[in-house]
Amino acid sequence: MSWYERLRGGLSKTRQQLNQNAGFLGTDLRDILSNSESLEDLEMALLAADVGAPATAEILEDIRSSKKRNLSEALAEALILQLEPRGAGPGQEGAAPGGERPDVDPDGHVVMMVGVNGVGKTTTVAKLGQYYMLRGKSVMFAAGDTFRAAAGTQLGVWSERLGIPVIQGVEGGDPAAVAFDAATSRRARGTDVLLVDTAGRLHTKHDLMEELRKVKRVITKADPDEPAEVWMVIDAVTGQNGLQQAKKFHEVVPLTGVIVTKLDGTAKGGILIPIVRELGVPIKFIGVGERPDDLQPFESREFVRALLG
Numbered sequence: 485m486s487w488y489e490r491l492r493g494g495l496s497k498t499r500q501q502l503n504q505n506a507g508f509l510g511t512d513l514r515d516i517l518s519n520s521e522s523l524e525d526l527e528m529a530l531l532a533a534d535v536g537a538p539a540t541a542e543i544l545e546d547i548r549s550s551k552k553r554n555l556s557e558a559l560a561e562a563l564i565l566q567l568e569p570r571g572a573g574p575g576q577e578g579a580a581p582g583g584e585r586p587d588v589d590p591d592g593h594v595v596m597m598v599g600v601n602g603v604g605k606t607t608t609v610a611k612l613g614q615y616y617m618l619r620g621k622s623v624m625f626a627a628g629d630t631f632r633a634a635a636g637t638q639l640g641v642w643s644e645r646l647g648i649p650v651i652q653g654v655e656g657g658d659p660a661a662v663a664f665d666a667a668t669s670r671r672a673r674g675t676d677v678l679l680v681d682t683a684g685r686l687h688t689k690h691d692l693m694e695e696l697r698k699v700k701r702v703i704t705k706a707d708p709d710e711p712a713e714v715w716m717v718i719d720a721v722t723g724q725n726g727l728q729q730a731k732k733f734h735e736v737v738p739l740t741g742v743i744v745t746k747l748d749g750t751a752k753g754g755i756l757i758p759i760v761r762e763l764g765v766p767i768k769f770i771g772v773g774e775r776p777d778d779l780q781p782f783e784s785r786e787f788v789r790a791l792l793g
Contacts, residue, residue: 487780491747492790494772498753499793501533502526502559509556509792516555517548526555533754534723539566539761560788566757567784569766588768588781591740592712594667594678594703598696598737599717600729601684604745605629608717608771609681610642611779615769617646621676625650626666628659628699629683639681659683659695660702667706680711693736700737715741715768718759723752727759734763741768743779748772753791756782 485493503509516522523544530540543562550558595612599605606629613623627639630653643650651666653659663680670678682699685692703711714737718726733739742759747770756767767782 487777488786488790490772490778491770491780491787492793494748494750495753495791497750498533499791501754502529502792509554509559511555513547513550513552513554513558526559530754534752534758535566535754536724536727536758536761539757542566556792560792563757563788563791564784567760567767567787569760569764590677590713592710593670593676594680594707594710595713595715596663596680596682596700596703596711596737597715597717598682598733598739599684603684603717603719604771605684605717606638606681607774608743608745608769608779609639609679610646611771611776612679612769613642613648613677614646614776615779616677617648622674623648624666624670624673624675624678626662626678626680627652628662628666628681630655630657630659630662631683660698663699664702664706667703667710671707678710693732696733696737713740714738715743717743717745718755720744720747720750720752720755723755724758726755727762730759730763734765739763739765741766743767743769743771744782745771745779748778756787 527540527544530543531537535543543559543566546562546565547558550561552558552561597605597609609625613625617623625639625643625648627650639650640652651662651669653662659682666678666680680703682696685696700711700714716730716733716739718730720726730739730742742763742765744756744759744767747753760767769779770782770787771779
């Protein structure tokens with residue numbers, strides 16, 4: 485099964501939210517616009533898919549003014565527009581124009597990975613390692629989650645399996661020290677990409693969020709131009725809760741990108757839109773399964789095509 489087919493299958497529940505009855509999305513746009521009940525159904529479907537009220541209002545307005553022939557085409561055009569960042573995030577230029585696949589190579593060499601507990605962050609780090617390695621990049625891992633014993637072990641297993649070196653600390657040790665050692669080592673070796681795993685933490689815990697600032701600060705101390713990227717991993721199943729978490733992380737360590745995992749089987753695939761809209765940062769990768777190649781660069785046009793079927 486191809487990546488597109490897996491993505492389309494993963495978005496099936498979200499598609500069911502939008503396609504309430506057979507032929508709804510393929511309906512002539514004039515018929516939809518002349519029927520206030522149909523527009524209300526579409527509005528409810530978008531809200532149920534976690535698109536969010538502000539984006540839903542704009543999408544409906546775009547559909548009303550669209551020159552497309554049917555609802556599918558008009559909705560696709562409106563969704564792609566919503567999925568392209570508008571430059572609100574720090575240092576962000578926005579996604580590639582016209583829904584093209586964005587450049588997911590880090591601007592620098594160090595990518596700091598953040599997120600709450602249970603979103604699959606350590607596994608995502610490993611998948612990213614394989615992605616860049618297969619594209620000719622030299623890669624290192626930093627096992628900065630020193631609080632969860634299984635995290636260091638898990639990343640160590642991936643390191644051995646992929647042949648990617650990993651910098652590890654002692655269990656319960658200072659994660660900032662691990663990050664500093666890894667950034668120093670990367671600079672000395674001239675490695676292309678260092679992926680720094682960090683412990684999952686609740687965004688409501690002030691001391692843990694301050695620790696995240698420290699990790700970023702010591703990386704900069706080891707290498708003044710780094711970390712060039714801070715990417716947050718969000719579980720699509722959490723929907724609006726994931727968005728609220730991202731906002732808090734964004735305040736503490738400004739994000740440069742988001743990775744959305746567990747899109748397979750969720751009815752909340754629309755959460756990507758408020759993430760882009762409200763954070764102003766691009767979706768870098770999306771994941772639809774457990775296999776390493778189930779994590780792929782996000783492309784808005786391909787995503788919308790899979791979503792609408």
